[in-house]
Amino acid sequence: MPELLPFITELCKASLQQGCLPLSQRHDIIRPRLKKADADPSDIQNYRPVSDLAFMAKIVEKLACHQLVVFFERLKLLPSMQSAYRKKQSTETAGLKVITDVLRAADRGEVSLLCMLDLSDTFDTIDHDIVTYSLRYFSSRLECRDFIVD
Numbered sequence: 291m292p293e294l295l296p297f298i299t300e301l302c303k304a305s306l307q308q309g310c311l312p313l314s315q316r317h318d319i320i321r322p323r324l325k326k327a328d329a330d331p332s333d334i335q336n337y338r339p340v341s342d343l344a345f346m347a348k349i350v351e352k353l354a355c356h357q358l359v360v361f362f363e364r365l366k367l368l369p370s371m372q373s374a375y376r377k378k379q380s381t382e383t384a385g386l387k388v389i390t391d392v393l394r395a396a397d398r399g400e401v402s403l404l405c406m407l408d409l410s411d412t413f414d415t416i417d418h419d420i421v422t423y424s425l426r427y428f429s430s431r432l433e434c435r436d437f438i439v440d
Contacts (some may be wrong), residue, residue, distance in 0.1 A: 298349065306357070307348045315346040365428060 303310050322337040329336035343351065359375050362368045371387060373379035392402045 301346060302350055302353055305346075306353060311347055311350060315344050315350075318343045318347065335386070361428070369427075 301312065301315075305315075316389040321342065322380045323340040324331060327337050328395075345355075355375070359368075368375070373381065373384040373387075388404070390402070395402045433437055
């Protein structure tokens with residue numbers, strides 16, 4: 291429906307510039323989901339809320355994600371070997387890098403040590419005020435209009 295495109299575009303631009311969605315787009319359905327497939331479903335602590343966002347909220351979320359990735363890439367804040375949030379990168383890419391490094395080290399007769407961290411609950415414990423402050427601080431050091439979707 292091409293006749294909706296100008297409305298959708300303006301709504302997205304306004305949402306990104308103002309940092310919020312219109313009230314009509316802030317409704318979503320929250321469903322409990324088990325944190326892990328093998329978790330005990332009778333224990334309420336094993337659930338996390340999953341939000342099914344409204345259509346426009348999903349579009350704005352994707353735009354904001356894209357802008358953040360561009361922002362981090364321009365400031366060179368993403369480690370060169372990070373696979374997440376990068377085009378043509380995945381957990382498979384990261385796994386292949388680790389396997390390749392271990393095999394190369396073994397070929398050279400070296401010992402490999404692998405330390406793995408489970409960061410699956412990290413976002414639940416992050417201080418969002420610190421993240422917001424940090425993003426504002428870094429954006430004030432750049433020409434932020436480069437990151438606004440026109």
